[in-house]
Amino acid sequence: MSNTIVGRLAGRWSLAIALAGGFTACAEPTSPDRTPKADAPSPDLASTSGRAGPGLDAEFGRLAKQIPGFGGMYVDRSGKLNVYVKPPAAGARQAPVDAVRQLRTLGSPRIQSRLGQAGAAVTTLAAKYDFSQLQAFKDKAHAAFKVKGVVYTDIDEASNRVRVAIAPAASQPAVERALANAGVPREAVLISRASPISPLKTLQERIRPVPGAAQIEFLAPDIDPRFVFICTLGFNAKIPSQPNRNFFVTASHCSDIQGGNQHTDYNQPEIRNNPAVDRIATEFKDPGYGDPGGLCFQGFRCRLSDALLARYNTTTQTAQGKIARTTFMLNRIGSIEIDPQHPRWNIVTEFGFPFLGETAHKVGRSSGWTAGPVIATCVDVGQTGSNIIKLCQDIVLAGVRGGDSGAPIFEQLGGNQVALVGLLWGGGTNEFGATVFVFSSMENIEFELGPLTTEVP
Amino acid sequence: VLSTLGVTLGPVAQVGGKLTVPRLAVELIIPARLRLGDTVEIVIRVRNDGMRPATLELPGRPVAFDVVIHGPDGAEVWRRLGRGAVAGALAVLRLAPGEAYDFSVRWAGVDDEGSPVQPGRYTVRGMVPINGQQRMTDVQAVLIEG
Numbered sequence: 274m275s276n277t278i279v280g281r282l283a284g285r286w287s288l289a290i291a292l293a294g295g296f297t298a299c300a301e302p303t304s305p306d307r308t309p310k311a312d313a314p315s316p317d318l319a320s321t322s323g324r325a326g327p328g329l330d331a332e333f334g335r336l337a338k339q340i341p342g343f344g345g346m347y348v349d350r351s352g353k354l355n356v357y358v359k360p361p362a363a364g365a366r367q368a369p370v371d372a373v374r375q376l377r378t379l380g381s382p383r384i385q386s387r388l389g390q391a392g393a394a395v396t397t398l399a400a401k402y403d404f405s406q407l408q409a410f411k412d413k414a415h416a417a418f419k420v421k422g423v424v425y426t427d428i429d430e431a432s433n434r435v436r437v438a439i440a441p442a443a444s445q446p447a448v449e450r451a452l453a454n455a456g457v458p459r460e461a462v463l464i465s466r467a468s469p470i471s472p473l474k475t476l477q478e479r480i481r482p483v484p485g486a487a488q489i490e491f492l493a494p495d496i497d498p499r500f501v502f503i504c505t506l507g508f509n510a511k512i513p514s515q516p517n518r519n520f521f522v523t524a525s526h527c528s529d530i531q532g533g534n535q536h537t538d539y540n541q542p543e544i545r546n547n548p549a550v551d552r553i554a555t556e557f558k559d560p561g562y563g564d565p566g567g568l569c570f571q572g573f574r575c576r577l578s579d580a581l582l583a584r585y586n587t588t589t590q591t592a593q594g595k596i597a598r599t600t601f602m603l604n605r606i607g608s609i610e611i612d613p614q615h616p617r618w619n620i621v622t623e624f625g626f627p628f629l630g631e632t633a634h635k636v637g638r639s640s641g642w643t644a645g646p647v648i649a650t651c652v653d654v655g656q657t658g659s660n661i662i663k664l665c666q667d668i669v670l671a672g673v674r675g676g677d678s679g680a681p682i683f684e685q686l687g688g689n690q691v692a693l694v695g696l697l698w699g700g701g702t703n704e705f706g707a708t709v710f711v712f713s714s715m716e717n718i719e720f721e722l723g724p725l726t727t728e729v730p
Numbered sequence: 731v732l733s734t735l736g737v738t739l740g741p742v743a744q745v746g747g748k749l750t751v752p753r754l755a756v757e758l759i760i761p762a763r764l765r766l767g768d769t770v771e772i773v774i775r776v777r778n779d780g781m782r783p784a785t786l787e788l789p790g791r792p793v794a795f796d797v798v799i800h801g802p803d804g805a806e807v808w809r810r811l812g813r814g815a816v817a818g819a820l821a822v823l824r825l826a827p828g829e830a831y832d833f834s835v836r837w838a839g840v841d842d843e844g845s846p847v848q849p850g851r852y853t854v855r856g857m858v859p860i861n862g863q864q865r866m867t868d869v870q871a872v873l874i875e876g
Contacts (some may be wrong), residue, residue: 499824499831500821500822501821501822502791502820502822503820504818504819504820524818526817527791531791531817579817637818639820654814654815655813655814655815656814656815656817657790657792657794657812657813657815658790658792658793658811659792662814673818674818674820675787675788675790675816675819675820675821676787676789677818678817678819678820698815698817699817699818700818701815710818711815
C-alpha cells in the first residue's frame with residue numbers, strides 16, 4: 274500500500290466506549306454409521322465378563338442383564354430410534370417386541386424419555402450379540418492398544434459390533450493378530466481408519482512458523498517491572514528497506530513505553546527461563562505520540578494508529594501472510610483453538626479502511642475469533658487512563674477481552690482468503706451496552722510505519 | 731471533542747481455565763476528610779491473603795481499575811474511567827503470600843466536566859478487574875470541607 278494520508282480524517286467524529294465481555298461454549302454433534310449384516314457363528318462366551326464401566330455402556334450393560342438379548346440402541350440419521358435385540362433361541366418364549374416393552378419400564382429416565390419421544394416408531398433390529406457380549410469383547414480388544422497407531426476402541430451401537438479405529442499408517446494385520454490373541458472373534462470387530470486424536474493447539478501456545486494472531490509476552494521495566502504483559506501478534510510484514518528481514522506489527526501500547534522505541538523484546542508464547550527458546554523479536558519502530566498533521570487537541574497527544582513494527586530474530590521461523598484460524602467464530606467470544614483442518618487464513622490483499630456496515634473479523638489470544646459489523650468509521654477515540662487520542666479509528670460491534678490488543682482485523686473473501694483491514698487496540702461498550710472493539714486501519718498504520726508487504730508470497 | 735459517557739469495565743475470563751481464584755483483600759485507601767480544592771491520592775490496595783503465590787490477570791494498559799465518586803445527593807460525580815476506550819493488553823502480576831500492590835489515581839476534587847465539587851459528604855468505591863471478576867472495595871465516606 275502507499276502511505277498517502279488519509280482522506281477520511283476530514284470527516285472524523287468522536288465516541289466514548291467502554292469494555293465489557295461474556296463467555297460461550299459449544300459442542301460438536303456426531304452421527305452413527307449404518308447397520309451392517311453379520312452371519313458368523315456366535316463365539317464361546319464362557320470366559321468373558323463385561324465390565325460395567327461408566328456412561329452409556331454401563332446403562333446398556335445393566336439392561337442387557339435384565340432384558341435378555343438387549344444389544345443396545347441408537348438414533349439413525351433420519352432420527353429414527355433403533356433397538357438391537359438378539360433373537361431368542363428356538364423354543365424360547367420371549368419375542369423381540371417384549372424387549373422393547375421392557376425397556377420402557379426398566380430403562381433409565383433418559384432412555385424412557387427417548388423411547389417416549391419415539392412413540393410407537395421404534396425399529397427392532399436383529400442383533401448378533403447382546404450388549405454384555407459386546408462389553409466383554411471390548412474389554413479384550415484393549416489388547417490392540419499394544420499395536421502402534423490404535424486410536425480408540427468402542428462399542429459401536431449402530432453396527433452391534435466392537436469398533437477399533439486405527440491411524441492411517443497403522444498395520445491392520447498386526448491389530449487383527451492382537452485381537453485374535455486376546456480371544457476377540459474377528460467377526461465381532463470392525464476396524465476402521467481414523468486420524469490420531471491430539472489436543473488442539475491454541476493461540477496461547479508455541480506456534481512455529483509464527484503466524485498472525487499468536488500470543489506474545491513482553492516486559493515493561495520502564496513502566497512497572499513487576500508486570501508481565503500479554504498481547505496478540507497482529508500480522509507479519511516485509512519492509513522495503515530491509516527486504517531480507519522479517520517483521521510483525523502489533524499494538525503500540527504492547528511495548529515497554531507506548532510511543533518511542535525502547536527495543537522491547539517479544540516472546541512467543543511467553544517469557545521463559547531460557548530466552549533463546551521463545552524470544553522471537555525486538556521492537557523496531559514505534560512513532561511517538563504528538564500532533565500529527567496538526568490534527569490533535571490541546572492537552573492531548575495523538576497518533577493515527579496504535580501500531581508498532583517489531584523485527585524478528587534471524588532464527589525465528591515466520592509465516593508471511595498467514596493468520597492463525599481457529600475452530601469457530603461467534604460475535605462476543607469465539608474459539609482460541611486452532612482449526613486442524615484449516616489452520617491458517619491467507620492474506621491476499623489489504624483494504625485501506627473499512628466501510629460502515631461491512632463485517633470485520635478478528636482473531637485474538639483471549640476472545641478468539643469474533644466478528645461483527647463496522648458501526649463507526651474514522652472516529653477519534655481516547656485511551657482511558659492517559660492523555661492519548663487516536664485519530665480516525667474504526668469500531669466494530671463484536672467481542673474483545675484483555676490480551677487481544679494487536680489482533681489482526683480482516684474481511685473474508687471466500688475460502689481461506691482474507692483482506693487485511695487493520696489492527697485491534699481497544700474495546701468497550703456502545704451506548705446500548707453492547708461490546709465493541711476499536712481498530713486502526715491499514716491506511717493509518719502504513720502512514721505511520723511506512724509501506725508494508727503483508728500478503729502471502 | 732471527547733464525549734464524557736461513563737466507562738464500565740466488564741469481566742475478562744481466562745479462556746482455558748488455567749487461573750484459580752486467589753484469596754485477595756481489596757482495600758480502598760483515602761483520607762476521611764478533605765479540604766475543598768485539595769488533590770488527593772486514592773489507592774486501591776490488592777493484597778494476597780492466601781498461603782500460596784497468586785497470579786492476577788488484569789486487563790487494560792494502564793490497568794483498567796476504576797474509582798467512582800458519588801456526591802451528597804447520590805449522583806455520580808467522577809470516575810477514573812470516564813472516557814475513551816480501554817487499551818486491550820493484559821497485565822499479569824504475581825503476588826507472594828502477604829504481598830500487596832497499590833493501584834493509585836489522583837483526584838483533584840472536580841467532577842467529570844472538570845468543575846470543582848461543592849463541600850459535603852461524598853462516597854468513594856474502587857473496582858479492579860482480576861481474573862475475570864470485578865473485585866470491589868467497600869464504600870468509603872469522605873467529608874469535603876469548605
